[in-house]
Amino acid sequence: MITIRLSRPSDLPALFAIWQGAVRATHLFLTEQDIAFYAQQVRDHYLPSCPFWVATGRNDQPRGFLGMTDSKIDALFIDPAHHGQGIGRALVDHAASLSGSLTVDVNEQNEGACGFYKKLGFRQVGRSELDDSGKPFPILHLERP
Template sequence: MQIKTLDNINNVQMSQLMAIWLAGNLQAHDFVPAAFWQENAAAVRKSLPNATITVAVNPDGQIVGFIGLQKDYIAGLFVAAKYQNQGIGHQLLAFVKHQQTVLVLDAFEQNTGAVRFYQRNGFVIAERRVEGDTHQTEYQMVWHR
């Protein structure tokens, strides 16, 4: 698996990123109505070029996972279902950890798999709050080098 940061996102890459983003949110957040993710897809598509996007690419050149950073904030980390549990999320996170001294993210409390993943990777829960749009409890999690 090749890990690299995208310079400019082309249309093919954008389609791959958005497909992984939508499927990942629907899979991981079944406690949030699917319409929420579908309605937010256009805003995410618009914001992706403004983030630093690091991708995992398989030997066929297909993006199979990505992490999006806005400065030190992890806006999302997604791996296509077929490629989960193969260490790709860890590789993406390790890649950005080498470039940052602090990382912050928000994870829904009910997304226990994500919370455990980030805790295993050195993140600690800094704050617990209710997210305004979904009304779900979320954790702000922080990692320091």
């Protein structure tokens, strides 16, 4: 059973652990130096500054989380131990229930995420050569009406 709730300050260590595990499992194109660069930003700036939708299982333990601004999914990370269990779909469905149409940016080299969003009906509407940090990791801009 998946429950979705807003994040709490006490969730931050678990959310960072989910982020780190998911990135290591899915972003195989990143070096350890790249992961360390993004980890510092995520841990110290992004996670503490935004509310997230958290998918929990038994004992209210976070299994994944989604961040969004208006209709844009800013972040979606699932604990790798729970990949393929419908948590990502549940979080995207929750986001759609809040805003209807959705957009998301995804690393082109993250084939699993690209396939996941395509399966959920997203289509590519653009592409950028660099990510938001100016690094050479192409970004696909997707939308689902």
